[in-house]
Amino acid sequence: MSDINTSPPTRQSVNLNWLVFFLLLLVGVLVLRTLYPNISPLLDPTAESRAVTPRGDLAEDEKATIEIFREASPSVVHIITVNQVIRNSLVLDQPQGVGSGFIWSDDGYVVTNYHVLQNSGGAKVTLANGTTHDARFVGASADFDLAVLKIDVPLVKLKPLMLGESKNLQVGQKVFAIGSPFGLDQTLTTGVIGGLGRQIPSRETNHTIQGVIQTDAAINPGNSGGPLLDSAGRLIGVNTMIYSPTGANAGIGYAVPVDTVNRVVPQLIQTGQVVRPVLGIAIWADQTVQNLVRLHTLPREGVLVLAAPYSGNEENKNRLRSTRRNADGQMILGDLIIRFNDMDIKDSSDLNRALDEHKVGDEVDLLVLREEKEIAIRVKLRSPETGIQMLGDDDIPDPTDDESDPNGTD
Structure with missing residues (x-):
């Protein structure tokens, strides 16, 4: 068996190892500097703030937007709705929700959405200047999702939009x-x-x-x-x-x-409320009118009058005419409304849309089809307790049935 040399390394061999290590390290540094010549120190004690590049004029559309906000923002308000709660025998306002609004007039009327105020016990209005004021409820319309508040700020000049x-x-x-x-x-x-x-x-x-x-x-x-x-x-x-x-x-x-x-x-x-104007008539259901068009009983779609409180006759053609029977017992359909001012009418939705653009007392021009003749009628919009009475096929007589009696449902 051969002998194993277990003697410690000589000083000469240790020095040689260190020399090799430093040579390799030097080669590695040289290689890195060659591959990445831009490596610089992490910290620079001479660092200073950079010079600012002049902005120049704002773009024209930016100027316009800034001006719009500058002019309009003082008219826009922040609304907090509150409910009153009792704590320790004190009545306190507890915030419930937030919304937006705007100044309608310089005497303190503020417009917002109906649903912003819905189910709240009160509201506070914060103006653009940061001041907050208690608001009084004036009125609202759920139909149009609009509401009006009133604030009293005598020392503040309010700016309406x-x-x-x-x-x-x-x-x-x-x-x-x-x-x-x-x-x-x-x-x-x-x-x-x-x-x-x-x-x-x-x-x-x-x-x-x-x-x-x-x-x-x-x-x-x-x-x-x-x-x-x-x-x-x-x-x-x-x-x-x-x-x-x-x-x-x-x-x-x-x-x-x-x-x-x-x-x-x-x-x-x-x-404090909105009264939607109506013509004050009962009308046939849209589906019935469509069926009559398919049967060629009517030449086109529109709103067909079932009953009008002041029905026209041969002597007075400037009133809407109801559906009725002639002397022989045959049914004569009422006026078919086909135009409301400049708006074509094809169904009750069109008529309601036209009515929404007017108020009670307005006079409007109707174009109706009566016995295949177009007749212009001028009527004044009314304020009944309900809107247009929409009668369904189950509630009104069948216009194709000579035994039916339309007068029983008016």
């Missing part, structure tokens, strides 16, 4: 929304009009809000009741609803058109 029109809007126009999304007051978002003439259901009633403006300007919870402005800074709508599976902005928001607002708000200030 400029008013625009919604009937002349065009898809693609720039729009600006100011409000309090998620409680962040005086927030500005921008977008364009994505659609016009939309219809959305009222949150609390079966009424359909007509002519609604669709926009992609970000509208989130808390924006409700705030203004939608055009590029001139004028009010064109009141933000009321978003389409979103999650509850956050998804690029589709809706605003009640200003033409509707400008008709509803004065009524709320005057009487």
